[in-house]
Amino acid sequence: MDKRLSDYIKKVVTEHGVTSTLKMKLLLEVFLRQSIFVNTSLPPKHNKRFWPSLKDIYNHVAAQFLKLRDSCVDQKLVVEMVEEQRSLHKGERFYIRIKKDQEPGKFTDENFGMTKTEQSMKLVNILWEWPRMDLPINKGTGNIQGYNIATLFAKDIKTKLKEILELEEGDKRCYEPHWRHLQWIDRNDLTDHNVMNNSVKGMEERNKLFHEERWAEMSALVLEEFGLFKPKTIIGLFSPPGYYLSLKNCNNGKLMATLEDETGQRLNEGVRYFKDVLLVEARIIIASVVKNITYREAEELLYPLK
Known part of the structure; x- marks a missing residue:
């Protein structure tokens, strides 16, 4: 994959939180047309350097997502694990401290916690x-x-x-x-x-x-x-x-x-x-x-x- 595309994927995942492979594919095509091949024709679709497969896109998205280790997503998973242990061991005490700049239980993922x-x-x-x-x-x-x-x-x-x-x-x-x-x-x-x-x-x-x-x-x-x-x-x-x-x-x-x-x-x-x-x-x-x-x-x- 062209480095400009991989850098763009990192930017979109980090700054906008996009993790959908299909959405990323569409964004990459727009990026190709508007930023790389502005006044020239696009390369053929079989050129995987500029037209990566869904699997390649998924791998790049996943790699960048895993780098965001101090994100609310990681904290959500830990909170879920703690709550599970609390339900299994009701006589035990469990405490978890999450990031200070967020209230406990409030995360940026709008789907988490929705009924x-x-x-x-x-x-x-x-x-x-x-x-x-x-x-x-x-x-x-x-x-x-x-x-x-x-x-x-x-x-x-x-x-x-x-x-x-x-x-x-x-x-x-x-x-x-x-x-x-x-x-x-x-x-x-x-x-x-x-x-x-x-x-x-x-x-x-x-x-x-x-x-x-x-x-x-x-x-x-x-x-x-x-x-x-x-x-x-x-x-x-x-x-x-x-x-x-x-x-x-x-x-x-x-x-x-x-x-x-x-x-x-x-x-x-x-x-x-x-x-x-x-x-x-x-x-x-x-x-x-x-x-x-x-x-x-x-x-x-x-x-x-x-």
């Missing part, structure tokens, strides 16, 4: 894609162009999403049926989806159909029907105790393995799956129904590739 409900609210907030959690959600009252949202979900969306969840094979090319789901379960990055999602024309079309309250209700219905918050079973350096988002009653072994393996739990891949796949599919289905157009026409309308 299941608080973490659920945080994930739902991410999925709804707005910074506030104070908008009222009155399920069954919203409508999109005269169509009741709850009725749309029950009649047109729920069954279709269930069918999509069980798909294991199919054409993964853009605009083929449910290509995002098929690419996602094969652990392919959704670069094309990100381009479509950031299309100004597509944003304008989506804004015409969905505003915050409407999309909050639909997101709540999708999460309520399919989402399941599970306690983490894989605890490690980058995966503190907590909950991750998975799926209810899903028989797709390929999909569940991606959601619930070590990487899936550590990076909370369920959030990405709901946000980039299920909720996108719900938008497309709604557009096809209310505008009376085909599924593909609705997808090209809301998520144009150019």
Whole structure:
């Protein structure tokens, strides 16, 4: 790996606390475009000096993370161990002194110590894609162009999403049926989806159909029907105790393995799956129904590739 990239990884981990391998990969691409190859073409993707693998990125992130020995993360782990021993040996006295510039029990990791409900609210907030959690959600009252949202979900969306969840094979090319789901379960990055999602024309079309309250209700219905918050079973350096988002009653072994393996739990891949796949599919289905157009026409309308 080029030294400029490894130095950048150290800077991002140290100063911004980024430990997600996928996020770091995206940041490295931005760094390449904006700092190293500003007025020239990028090197080919097979050049591992400038396009390191996810494994290489993970190793560099982990190495830098381990150097932060006096961090709140180390203290959290020690506190957890002490609390465990206190519960096992109730007649014994245990005392721990943590850094003086922090109050005991208060750490910078915003997920540590959050209740299941608080973490659920945080994930739902991410999925709804707005910074506030104070908008009222009155399920069954919203409508999109005269169509009741709850009725749309029950009649047109729920069954279709269930069918999509069980798909294991199919054409993964853009605009083929449910290509995002098929690419996602094969652990392919959704670069094309990100381009479509950031299309100004597509944003304008989506804004015409969905505003915050409407999309909050639909997101709540999708999460309520399919989402399941599970306690983490894989605890490690980058995966503190907590909950991750998975799926209810899903028989797709390929999909569940991606959601619930070590990487899936550590990076909370369920959030990405709901946000980039299920909720996108719900938008497309709604557009096809209310505008009376085909599924593909609705997808090209809301998520144009150019």
